Amino acid sequence: MQLTINGKNHEVDVDPETPLLWVLRDEVGLTGTKFGCGIAMCGACTVHVNGQPRRSCSLPVKLVDGDITTIEGIGTPDAMNAVQEAWVENQVAQCGFCQSGQIMTAAALLSMNPEPSDDDIDRAMSGNICRCGTYPRIRAAVHAAAAKMRGA
Amino acid sequence: MRASLIKIAAVGAFLISSPNAQEAEAPDEASGLAAWAKIYEIFSDERCASCHVADGRPMWSGEHYGGTYKHPMYVGGSPELLLGHPGLMCTTCHMAENAQKLHGPPGAEVWHLPPAEMAWWGKSSTEICEQVKDPTRNGGRTLAELQSHVAEDPLVAWGWAPGPGRKPAPYSAKETADFLVAWSASGAPCPPAD
Numbered sequence: 127m128q129l130t131i132n133g134k135n136h137e138v139d140v141d142p143e144t145p146l147l148w149v150l151r152d153e154v155g156l157t158g159t160k161f162g163c164g165i166a167m168c169g170a171c172t173v174h175v176n177g178q179p180r181r182s183c184s185l186p187v188k189l190v191d192g193d194i195t196t197i198e199g200i201g202t203p204d205a206m207n208a209v210q211e212a213w214v215e216n217q218v219a220q221c222g223f224c225q226s227g228q229i230m231t232a233a234a235l236l237s238m239n240p241e242p243s244d245d246d247i248d249r250a251m252s253g254n255i256c257r258c259g260t261y262p263r264i265r266a267a268v269h270a271a272a273a274k275m276r277g278a
Numbered sequence: 279m280r281a282s283l284i285k286i287a288a289v290g291a292f293l294i295s296s297p298n299a300q301e302a303e304a305p306d307e308a309s310g311l312a313a314w315a316k317i318y319e320i321f322s323d324e325r326c327a328s329c330h331v332a333d334g335r336p337m338w339s340g341e342h343y344g345g346t347y348k349h350p351m352y353v354g355g356s357p358e359l360l361l362g363h364p365g366l367m368c369t370t371c372h373m374a375e376n377a378q379k380l381h382g383p384p385g386a387e388v389w390h391l392p393p394a395e396m397a398w399w400g401k402s403s404t405e406i407c408e409q410v411k412d413p414t415r416n417g418g419r420t421l422a423e424l425q426s427h428v429a430e431d432p433l434v435a436w437g438w439a440p441g442p443g444r445k446p447a448p449y450s451a452k453e454t455a456d457f458l459v460a461w462s463a464s465g466a467p468c469p470p471a472d
């Protein structure tokens with residue numbers, strides 16, 4: 127099966143029912159995407175398919191219908207995406223486990239809504255659970271990333 | 279008691295005044311209402327009504343939830359956004375197929391909410407009946423279009439194949455479409471409001 131992940135083509139030989147998450151982590155070796163619940167309840171496994179956030183733990187790889195972007199694909203430690211920068215500047219992460227999912231959701235929100243209100247942020251981010259309770263910092267960082275992206 | 283006596287008296291008076299008209303129409307109306315009762319049983323079932331809500335917040339209901347809840351994750355709340363909110367679309371979690379794990383996300387092609395004016399959750403048989411045949415509140419459909427919508431739409435069909443652990447809606451899509459045919463053929467009567 128052919129997959130495009132972070133702009134690169136990958137040939138993977140897997141059961142088509144395999145959740146995308148395990149293809150990314152175990153077959154392709156991209157371990158930035160995390161496993162929390164396996165039933166689309168926590169958001170830790172969020173990636174983009176055609177720019178839209180999807181819960182990779184619940185998406186059988188046979189249903190992937192576009193280009194995949196993971197946390198490794200939106201920026202690197204040397205060349206961070208505006209959302210990642212805002213995350214660092216606001217010191218959002220506590221344990222960090224949920225944060226790649228949080229950042230992927232935030233990036234998708236900002237691509238569709240460049241100036242979200244608090245409520246827009248809460249509505250987008252409420253499917254991403256943080257057991258460390260970093261929610262206030264997440265909201266602040268989304269506003270900060272939005273300002274960066276608008277060049278403000 | 280008093281009200282029903284008055285009703286009986288009214289029906290009696292009607293029977294006496296126009297026996298022929300009553301004989302010609304009563305069986306049809308009665309079979310139409312019987313068909314509607316089955317349609318109402320289906321439309322008001324939690325499998326259908328959980329998404330036919332007025333406030334944009336679908337319900338989680340069924341035995342395996344241990345109760346009835348509004349969809350968590352702050353989903354909905356904007357009845358005009360039928361596909362979800364930017365950043366958390368319905369299809370962020372709901373795939374084109376049911377998850378095979380209980381409590382995993384159910385799925386079908388283009389998972390989305392019906393418009394708020396098609397709300398069934400908590401509505402009476404009369405209210406749902408009037409809504410279903412009102413083109414301004416049923417998506418501009420004729421009764422014939424309603425039948426094919428019920429018989430053919432993949433998201434409607436999900437109600438009878440809701441995935442492991444969920445109780446399907448009563449009857450089947452085909453039977454529901456047949457009940458709609460029978461109901462329309464007898465003039466699509468609605469039960470009186472009580």
Ligand code: FES
Nearest residue numbers: 162163166169183
């Ligand atoms: S691991 Fe996918 S939503 Fe929790």
Ligand code: FES
Nearest residue numbers: 222224256257258
């Ligand atoms: S930072 Fe620990 S779970 Fe979110």
